[in-house]
Amino acid sequence: MTSRSEILREKIEELIAVGALAPGQHLDETELAARFGVSRTPIRETLIQLASMGLVVIRPRRGAVVAELGPHQLVEMFEVMSELEATCSRLAARRMTPEDHVRLLAAHQACREARDASDPDAYYYQNEAFHEVIYAGSHNQFLFEQTRNLYRRLRPYRRLQLRVRGRVGASWDEHDAVVQAILSGDGEKAGQLTRGHVMIQGQRFADLMASLPQLAAGALVPS
Template sequence: MVSTKRSSAQRLRDSLEDDIINGRRKPGERLDPEELGRAFNVSRTPVREAFQHLVASGLVTVSPKKGTFVASVGLDRLIEMFEVMAELEGMCARLAARRITETELDALQVAHRRCEAAALAGDTDEYYYENERFHECIYAASHNTFLALEARQLKQRLKPYRRLQLQVRQRMRGSLAEHQTIVDAITRGDAAQAEQALCEHVLIQGERFSDFAASVHRLQAQVDSTG
């Protein structure tokens, strides 16, 4: 399987996301653009683009004339955002089940197979990016541009935490099985089942909530112990 090509800004962003959510960069820490440019051997433009994405994700904040700093996001706020994300994506799936074209359905099935290949390879990063394509196919198939835009914007803010979820043992396999249920419902034109399946796929509840909360608390404890 050929890996998804990623820009310098995307690779830098992914690295910074990992450092932040894994506690290697602490809340309040200033990010030096020149130092990052040297460390990653990139110009100022990719660094600036990476910062823009991190601001959109809520992982960093920009203080005029002071610089860019690592932000702190509480678990309660994250759960609220995932609740809204689940509802938005559920709506997309419901509309997609009613409106998807044959060409769009083919693209969704291809995206699902690419997720399957990444899962079989055990590549969580590759799975994440193929998973983005999968969800994007559903947004497009909803044929509601306003809804799709809102879903994309919130998904961008939750990106690092959705990646963190995939690091939980067996989560990638579970995610793939959930994808199959979603694809089957959309293929049948079962709008209610498609909406429910995608909502549950995104929503953090039950054992998934416990696993996610444990991961976030563990990372926070690591930050506090080194503070």
């Protein structure tokens, strides 16, 4: 059963992920408490949890702010993310059960429907579910937890990428190649394709850097 503190953490985490609470923004405990109808104590505890995840920075005597990532740190984190996800895909190709394959295909189809609807917000959430199916398909709980934690840390930036023109369609095409490699049991190919899908470099990096002001302005709040 989900506890009240977990629900509160997930709500604030989601506000950070969609840019409603922008990188560098001060997090006022009193305002957040009023917003969610709770006292300042659970807000303070939630901010500490989010700080442990790297989503919030707590500064002595100055309070908490939403964490910011510089270009170099972003590249480093996406580099690690790509290797973790590549390992998940490589293991998933070897270890997924027929039931796992059904879940993978269902998640892939949900992404396709969001793509066809030209809905980047819907695609973002289905994309997250798709990747988690592959994490789980590795049948390595430690790897699953570490990969999901880093995914959460990068959520605002992964979401932002999907706002770049043509990225949703390209993302789905890349998913499709990964799915085929996993279903065929080709772990090395699945890993290689996933690494390329997640790694941010070249034009994708330039596009993300150009879009960062939108995130800082809170422009990712769904309409």
